[in-house]
Amino acid sequence: MNEIIYEGPFKDHLKNHVELKQAIGYKYITDSHHLRRFDRFTLEKYPHATELTKEIVLDWCRKKSYESQANQCSRCSIIRQFGKYLDSIGVKAYIIPKGYFPTEEQYIPYIYTSEELTRFFAETEKCKYCYECPHRHLIMPVFFRMIYMCGLRVSEARLLKVADVDIENGILSINNSKKDNSRLVPMSMSLTERCGLYAKIVHPFPKGEEYFFPALDGNPMTLGNVYKNFRRFLWSARISHGGRGMGPRIHDFRHTFAVHCLKKWVEQEKDLTTYLPILKTYMGHDSFEETAYYLRLTADVFPKITLKLEIQYPDIIPLLGGVTDETF
Template identity: 80%
Template sequence: MNEIIYEGPFKDHIRNHVELKRAVGYKYDTDASHLKRFDRFTLEKYPDATALTKEIVLDWCSKKTYEAQANQCSRASIIRQFGKYLDSIGVKAYILPKGYYPTEDPYMPYIYTADELTRFFAETDKCRYCCECPYRHLIMPVFFRMIYMCGLRVSEARLLKVADVDLENGILTIHHSKKDNSRLVPMSVSLTERCRHYSQMVHPYSKAEEYYFPALNGKPMTIQNVYKNFRRFLWRAGISHGGRGKGPRIHDFRHTYAVHSLKKWSEQEKDLTVYLPVLKTYMGHDSFEETAYYLRLTADVFPDITLKLETRYPGMIPELEGALNETD
């Protein structure tokens, strides 16, 4: 990502704050972009500000008519963290109280059924050639299967390079994902074979640094483009969508992968205390709590194995309080 130039009254502090966040392991690209908008806002309305006052903070956090409640809460959280940073270095700052703005009900992950997955992937296979995106009909069947079968985040699949897909050993290399972590992700035999066929069609002479799922001009597919195709396949597969913020979402393929894995292991009488760390590493979770969350979700989605999970892992299953805070 290109370096952002800050120009407002807090420009030096914002830059130092972003550098500190990245130094301790956060990717912080999205938040840095939000802070750039805050930087422009203060440059226009409070160019002579020397302190982060309550007036500035509340003015910036005031809800826009077009935005969802979650967006306002996100902006408030970012500016709250910035206020805490300023306070820590001795700069006068108003720190917005945590939970100052009411949050919406947390989103509950949508777990696709086996039949829904079959119907969805069948629709991706019917994707037709489009001159505006000449590889779309080849990309979509592989792209969405890879997200589900490897439990990937959308950005992890979208930003793969040709060199990241080892077709000989069937392994993906994920670089600089959440909190700048990297990992190796083995693929199934069937997915590896799909990727080999796909690469023969799309990347017969591609360079290692080119994007594996290219859009126009060799750039990666945009999130908007991926989502537009996702909604079309969802509709054609007869899977209902609840509207904005209701799901199902693309990210729910990742949730579904985790839940289906735990269900299969539970039915096979596998020791989940051994398999959970494997799932944690495979999915690139930063903490064990993120992975253990899926024990509760699995029990709720598949009531027939609830007793088994509750009996064997009573202290490991957290209360289910909405979706994990996982972003692209």
């Protein structure tokens, strides 16, 4: 990975701030690129700045015409962290208050029905050969099934290496995922068989460092490419899309996996105090609250089991709030 070179008036502080974040365990890759854009912004508009003033911060955080509210809030948060770093080393800095800009209304996950899943996966099977992405027709039926059947985040599936897919034992190794967490994810027998048949064609002479779902030149598929195919399958499967930010989203396959698991366990009268920690580990959640959220979601989507959930787990469900920051 190429090192980012900062050139503006805060170049040394930006470099040190990023190095400190990475030294304590954060990847800080996306954030460092946001700070690179901030660096260019200050180089152009405030080249002689010696302190992070309120004028600079608010100018940078001003909402752009093409960006979402969530993206503005994200940029604001990154600069807030940088301001706190400057303050900690004695550099005068304006620290924008947390929640200075209003956040968007929380997105409510879309839970696919079993019929919708059947139609969607059937459309992936119809994917045709494309010379620009020679393996696309082989990748798509396995890729989207893996996200749903294993409850993966999109990039967890997208960045899998050949060595991460143990076809013999049916286990995925998810490495350096969100917050640098890693975990082992067992696959069903049917998915393991699909992966085996797929690998024989796409990776006849497997190399561990190759991407399991390769695009051109051995690179991983881009998020844009994945999303483009997703929307096409969604349309063909007659599943309505509400427009930008409205869903359904690819990430909703992960939500659907969790809800379907909980629904099945409740119907089987499993002890959820035992099974929730298993689901937490399987999905790579950082806290129990992230997993417990799906209890409320399951009750909302399947109201017939609401009473059973509220009677058995009265101390969990009332505490649940909105969607946790769980994306991608």
